[in-house]
Amino acid sequence: EVQLVESGGGLVQPGGSLRLSCVTSGFAFSSSGMRWFRQAPGKGPEWVSTINSVGTTTYYADFVEGRFTISRNNSMNTLYLQMNSLKPEDTAVYYCADYSENNRGRGTQVTVSS
Numbered sequence: 001e002v003q004l005v006e007s008g009g010g011l012v013q014p015g016g017s018l019r020l021s022c023v024t025s026g027f028a029f030s031s032s033g034m035r036w037f038r039q040a041p042g043k044g045p046e047w048v049s050t051i052n053s054v055g056t057t058t059y060y061a062d063f064v065e066g067r068f069t070i071s072r073n074n075s076m077n078t079l080y081l082q083m084n085s086l087k088p089e090d091t092a093v094y095y096c097a098d099y100s101e102n103n104r105g106r107g108t109q110v111t112v113s114s
Contacts, residue, residue: 001025001026002024002025002026002027002103003023003024003025003026003105004022004023004024004095004096004097004098004103004104004105005022005023005024005105005106006020006021006022006094006095006096006105006106006107006108007020007021007023007108008020008021008108009093009094009108009109009110009111010109010110010111011111011113012086012110012111012112013112013113013114014086014087014088014112014113014114015085015086016086016112017082017083017084017085017086018083018086018110019080019081019082019083020036020080020081020082020083020094020096020108020110021078021079021080022034022036022078022079022080022081022095022096022105023076023077023078024077024078024079024096025077027098027103029074029077030053030054030074030077031053032053032098032099033050033051033052033053033098033099034050034051034070034072034079034096034097034098034099035047035048035049035050035051035096035097035098035099035101036048036049036050036070036079036081036094036095036096036097037094037095037096037097037104038090038092038093038094038095038110039092039093039095039107040089040091040092040093041091041092043092046061046092047061048060048061048064048068048081048094049061049064049068049070049081050070050099051070051071051072051079053074054074055071055072055074058070063089067083067084067085067086068081068082068083068084069081069082069084070082079096081094081096083110086110086112087112088112088113089112090110090112091110091111091112091113092109092110093107093108093109093110094107094108094109094110095107095108
């Protein structure tokens, strides 16, 4: 059974930081590119970042503006998203998915508010 379980979300003040994790099982994580998405209330899913299978190539949405860093630990089948300088508009449910988007987690809530 394929599983992707996100954690690390929470309530943070503007300018704060969070580190999201996505622990995976049931598929060849080390051979798969991975993605982070987010979905804000009342909006559709929005792509955030992509990383290749070995972690050497990363891509980010324009709104990231250098504030987020995607990474992975293939020995632990885990994907990460370090988020710094958070803004209220970053408030959303963040979820991870494999490159094909066939498998995704349920997400973790990130709320940026003072």
